[in-house]
Amino acid sequence: MNNFIISIIIPVYNVSAYLRQCLDSVVHQSYSHLEIILVNDGSTDDSLEICEEYQALDSRIKLINQDNKGLSGARNTGIDAATGNYVFFIDSDDWIDLETCQLLVDNVKRTNADVVLFSYVKEFSNHSEEKFILDGDLIFREEESRNIHRRIIGLYEEELAHPENADSIVTAWGKLYKTDLIKRNKIYFTDCKLIGTEDMLFNTYCFKYVKAISNMHRCLYHYRKNNQTSLTSVYKSNLFDQWHTLYSMLKEFLEREQLDLKFQQALNNRISLGIIGLGLNELYANKSLYAKYVNLKKILSNKRYQDAVKDLKLNYFPIHWKLFFFFAKYRMPLPLLFMLMGIKKIIHK
Numbered sequence: 001m002n003n004f005i006i007s008i009i010i011p012v013y014n015v016s017a018y019l020r021q022c023l024d025s026v027v028h029q030s031y032s033h034l035e036i037i038l039v040n041d042g043s044t045d046d047s048l049e050i051c052e053e054y055q056a057l058d059s060r061i062k063l064i065n066q067d068n069k070g071l072s073g074a075r076n077t078g079i080d081a082a083t084g085n086y087v088f089f090i091d092s093d094d095w096i097d098l099e100t101c102q103l104l105v106d107n108v109k110r111t112n113a114d115v116v117l118f119s120y121v122k123e124f125s126n127h128s129e130e131k132f133i134l135d136g137d138l139i140f141r142e143e144e145s146r147n148i149h150r151r152i153i154g155l156y157e158e159e160l161a162h163p164e165n166a167d168s169i170v171t172a173w174g175k176l177y178k179t180d181l182i183k184r185n186k187i188y189f190t191d192c193k194l195i196g197t198e199d200m201l202f203n204t205y206c207f208k209y210v211k212a213i214s215n216m217h218r219c220l221y222h223y224r225k226n227n228q229t230s231l232t233s234v235y236k237s238n239l240f241d242q243w244h245t246l247y248s249m250l251k252e253f254l255e256r257e258q259l260d261l262k263f264q265q266a267l268n269n270r271i272s273l274g275i276i277g278l279g280l281n282e283l284y285a286n287k288s289l290y291a292k293y294v295n296l297k298k299i300l301s302n303k304r305y306q307d308a309v310k311d312l313k314l315n316y317f318p319i320h321w322k323l324f325f326f327f328a329k330y331r332m333p334l335p336l337l338f339m340l341m342g343i344k345k346i347i348h349k
Contacts, residue, residue, distance in 0.1 A: 004109070006101050007035040007179060008088045009078030011071055016046040018093040018224065021195060023054050025222075026097035027061075031102035036061045037078045042068030047092075048056045072189035072198045075172070087179050089172045093224045100220040111139055113214035115207070116176040118170070121219045125226035130219045133168045140213040149207040149265050152200060153250065154270030160316035166273050170200040174221050177206065185209050193250065196242030204253060235284035240299065243278070247304065248272055271308035275299060275328050279340040280347075289337075296340075297333040306331075 008026055012019065017331045026036055038061060047285040048065065055061040064077055074088060086108065090096060105117050122129040124250075140148055150156065151169050155163065172189075176181075181187075187206050214276045236242075247267070254263050278299050282292045299305060309329045314322045 003033060004037055004102065004105055005033050005035055005084035006031070006086050006176070007037060007078075007082035007084030007261075008090060008101075009037045009039070009075060009082065010090050010092050011039050011041055011074030011078065012047050012051060012092045013041040013068065013074070014043050014045045014047060015070075016043075016050060019047055019050050022090065022092050022095050023050070025098065026090065027054065027058050028098055029096075029101045030099050030277070031105055034060050034101065035082065035084045037081050038063045039074040039077045039081075040065045041070070041074040042066065056224065059109075062106045070192055072191050073349040075198075079188065082179055084179055086180060089175075090221075091173055091223075094173065095222045095224075097220045097222075103216065103218065106215055107214055108176070110306045111214040112137070112214065113212045114178045114181050114210045115212075116214045116216060118174055118243070119219045120174050120221035120223050123222050123224050123226065130250045131168065131223075132217065132219070133165075133174070133199065134215045135217065136215070137217050138215040141211065145207070145210055145213050148213050148267050149204075150259075152203045152207055153254075153263055154266035154268070155273070156262055156266045156269065157313070158316055160269060161318065163273055163317065163321055166270065166348060167200070170203055172199045172202055172321055174222075175203075180208055182206065190249075192242075193238075194242065195246040196236070196239055197246065201246060201249060204250065206216065208257065209294075220259075235286065236281055240278060240280050243274055244304065247274075265311070268311050270309045271304060272312045272328070273326065275305060275309070275322075277342070278341075279336065280344055283340055283344050293337055296337055297331070300328060300331040300333055300336070328333075 025234045040048050040051055049065050055063045155166055169337055189202050192198045250267055282295050314325055324339050
């Protein structure tokens, strides 16, 4: 593996305020055998000019310009262009430690893993928080790798004690993937406009083929939480329908692959926890409090959510979440709405 090459795929769309920090963290990696694929996804700010500037200075950079296709479309373009041994996705408003690629290569040479997982730092405007997705330097093979696959679908039993970790392992960033595994099995990202979130479904499909997973107990990725252009606190009018499509696709996958009851329960748990996200989304809407109450009542009355929360095991939850899902299970939107308002206040502290 003397010429072991990592293909770093960076979708770029209107991130001129943050792009230089991202690119500096990549071009100055201590490991030099990189293929840096910048996919300019129809930017209308100075992002393209910054990409061209870095391309002129570093021959490892491949710059691809395309009409706007969204994050999924840009990543898929990057996958098609990748020729390295492994693929690494970085969002263009984030950055990585300078020794990240060297540590990943060393790990792969030692473990021959199909996917390497590593942890990250949440970067706020005035502080940072380390977020470890798994404890310890670990190698998962065979049945253990199936447990990681199931964890991507959703939490199971005692994992529900920490519902805040439901999505900690599902991101496309924070992972190094064997390129051949992705290309040979034709794994691509589904349009976010269809399913609301692209990473989990991509990893659900990908990890079906993964035989060996390595976890590095290191925070190497820096996830920016102070991006003023971020959509995380913007009302998404189609979110309910998008997640309905996502859950249907996941259900179809579980049935097609004949996965066991743990996977099915994990999906039910994900659907139940989705009430939190849908409820918070309603709070961001420019509507009256009564209209938010009515919409939350509709969510709780939906059969998919009724069936999921009916089977949710409350005994694993901390007391405040037991209360939350008790209200959800018995379709009590008013106290649930007030709890969601408290959660929103905590999130935005």
